[in-house]
Amino acid sequence: MTMIEAIRSALDVSMARNDDVVVYGEDVGFFGGVFRCTQGLQQKYGVSRCFDAPISECGIVGTAIGMAAYGLRPCVELQFADYMYPAYDQIVSEAARLRYRSAGDFTCPLVIRMPTGGGIFGGQTHSQSPEALFTHVAGLKTVVPSNPYDAKGLLISAIEDPDPVIFLEPKRLYNGPFDGHHDRPVTAWARHELSEVPEGHYTTPLGKAVTRRAGEAVTILAYGTMVHVALAAVEETGVDAEVIDLRTLLPLDLETIAASVAKTGRCIVLHEATLTSGFGAELTALVQEHCFYHLEAPVMRVTGWDTPYPHAQEWDYFPGPVRLGQALREIVEAR
């Protein structure tokens, strides 16, 4: 399956198992979403389970919170993460706090899916990676899958979770893995082992990272598209790096991170989002708090620049394998 098919399959499986799962968003109903993730669901489950919404992110998330409080399990789509800002108040002040402020009287089992990240020449309005704006908010869980198998398992877990989950889908991965080499031919998911996705129900637990490549020299912490960039850079440099795919940013699998950095003594944090106050800052702080006496070099961050996401200069902005490769050589030589 492609990432799109895996996400669609997760929605399909969830809707079939539980009548309370409803899916809606802009262009999501009849048409099946601009990325086709909800294609066929309206035909299969009817218009009251999968429908088109007005162009109002505030309205989509606000109504979904009401539905979740009613007892449904809404899984809504925001067309691009770049468009989530009108919904931010509803997410931060309402969805995230409902259980807390009502002492568990009302809850908000809600999933908000949104395509994230760059690599598609989307310019500043179709390329942002706002994950840190969610991980900073108490009461939310934030998930970023890197492949079809995880996307399906994590999305089913998110839908079955009793609390609001932000589900960020790296849009550059929808149709194939992408290692950052934009000048090379596009590869399809079909040849990737993690595109082997079971048809039925399974879950991938939230809060558990996975080691994509074991190594001894340095730990690379990555998620989403950057997992593929990391694996490419490791292969190209020959540096024996351990690549950890975080999968869930919050709750974070600190145990896996700390064990790896304790072993390698070096750490690079990699993300597409801007540097300052990015999620990498949190990862870097945690690594120094928990692994300080194992560190043989300062933790390095390879990220997007602190600018809006540009259009024509996309590949100057994107932290691809060349930049990561330089960082890898630098960190293994540092002492």
Add this chain to the structure above:
Amino acid sequence: MTSPTPLHFHVPEPASRPGGKPDFSGVSIPKAGSVRRPPVDVLPEEIRDLAYSIIRVLNHEGRAIGPWVPDLSQDELVAGLRHMMTLRTFDARMQMAQRQGKTSFYMQHTGEEAVSCAFRIALGPDDMNFPTYRQAGLLIAHDYPLVDMMCQIYSNEHDPLKGRQLPVMYSSKKHGFFSISGNLATQFVQAVGWAMASAIKRDNRIAAAWIGDGSTAESDFHAALVFASTYKAPVVLNVVNNQWAISTFQGIARGGSGTFAARGLGFGIPALRVDGNDYLATYAVAKWAIERARLNLGPTLIEYVTYRAGAHSTSDDPSAYRPKHESEEWPLGDPVIRLKQHLIAAGAWSEERHKQTEAEILATVIAAQKEAEAFGTLHSGGKPSARDIFEDVYAELPPHLRRQRQQIGV
């Protein structure tokens, strides 16, 4: 060529300010009984005029007249009067408790008691309100324990919300009262979503959204109207126009629109305007809108025309922005006095019974207050545990919160 007249910038101003004479000459008040009552399945375009009028039942003599006279028995009206009197007494005691330092903050309902007390009686037991902070009548008229309300206000060890919320931000699912956010307007759209869920599940429950005049300017209000209109959600959209958003008069949010009710018209939502200080009219209009929703006829927007006779909150002083005696000049009077007058005129009440009831309610509220204070007040006695800070952020405590809880040592 002559140059055009320079543009000028327009900022609306209220009719009068401190030091001036209260002036409500701009508020046009139709005679009680004069506004027609359409059938609930009327098309919205046929009642556009009702968004600009005011539905009233009680006239100056306290008689109930016209097509909107509701089917409430005298006993039910006496109960309604008691609810409003209880809310007023409760407010007075809690306002005083705040001044005595027993809590940080309080918000009174003075002058607006009829809106929430009457609405609750019109609503069914399984329906859900998404209230603002000035609808405690929804709890009192639904027999929510006064002691529990007070414990919430005191943030004490018996606080149902474990000390996490600002005073008066109650929550009780069992009583059809959604957790008050404190952020304005956000819950208006959630009510629409809750109502959509009821329709998706083919249940019979309806939702009631609540908002003040000032907050209708928020985008959430407009999103709520779009979604309610598009999906014909079974929801009653309540706008309580109490004339003042803290120090800002209602004209700042209303702008060039004739009324707040008229906001519904562009969305094809039937909109009614009602005398919010008239318990009977408020009940009758609420009942009409609730019936529409229940019959799957979709949303209704109601504007309750009322007046915030007290301060916005214990942190506010209205004498700084409006004439001192403005509330006494409010042309729709006081809801408690008007219902009392009606019951006396109908022979179902007397000044003597009213006085007795006042004393009885005061005794009940004081007894509840004593009981609540035995569980502590904000700065003394029993209080929620520091452990409660970390509970309910998520259903299960995640590892990072477990570590933080260990740091605080609880």
